[in-house]
Amino acid sequence: MEQKLLKLTDELIQNTETIKATFAEVKQANEKRDFYKEVKPFADQVKILLDEWEPLAIKWLKEHSVKNVHPQQIAHTTENLDMISIQCFFPETSLKRFRHYAESVEYVLKSLQKAIKDLNES
Template identity: 35%
Template sequence: MIRDSTRFIYVKRNLLRQTEAMKTQYLERSPSPDYEVDFYGEVKPFVDEVTETAEAWRVEAKQWIKEARPLYIHPVQVDKTVENALMAAVQCFHTKVRKTRFINTIEAIIYVLESIEAALQPKEQ
C-alpha cells in the first residue's frame, strides 16, 4: 500500500470538497443577477488552492497507482482529472460556460475520485 495513505485520502477528500464547491459556485452563486466576480479576491485564491490540492493529489495518486497497481485506474486518468479540476475551478465563476459540459466535467472528476476511494477500501473475503 502507499507509504502514507492517510495523506492521500486527506488530499483526495479535499479535492472532492473543492469540486463540490465549484458545482455550488456555478449552479447557485454565479447565475445570481447581483453577483459580481472579484478576480483577485475570490477567483485567483480559489484557483490557487485547487491547483495546490490537485497537484498534491496527482503526486499521491500516481505513487499509489505505481504501488497498488489497480486494474481500472490509470495515470492518464489522474492527469486528465487534474486538468479538469483546474479548468472547472476557473469556469465555475462564469455563466457563459455551457451547463451540460460543466456538469459532465464535475461528474468526471467525482467519478475518478470516488473510484480511487472504492479501490482503497479493503476487499471483503
C-alpha cells in the first residue's frame, strides 16, 4: 500500500507542477485553452489519480501519525487539486487565489511524501 501511495503522491506532485506551469502560460498569453481538447482530458486524468489517492492517503494517515498532515487535509487537498486542475486553463482565474490553493496542495502532498519516505527509511 505504501509504495502505491508514494507513487500516486509523486504523480500528483508532478501534476501540480504542470498545473502551475500551465497557469503561468495561460495568464501570460491571456487566452483560454480549448475545453474538450485540453481542459477536460487533463482534469479527468487528475481526478482518476485523486480518486485512487484519497482513500489510500486517509487510511495510511489513520495508521501512521504524521505531525502536520491530518485526514481532513487530504479531503481538502483532493477538492483543491481537482479545482485548480480546471482553473489553471482560464486567465480570469485570480492569481492570488490560485497561488493559495496550489501552495496548500503542494504542502500537503510533499509533507505526505516525506512522511512515507521517512517511515520507509527507519
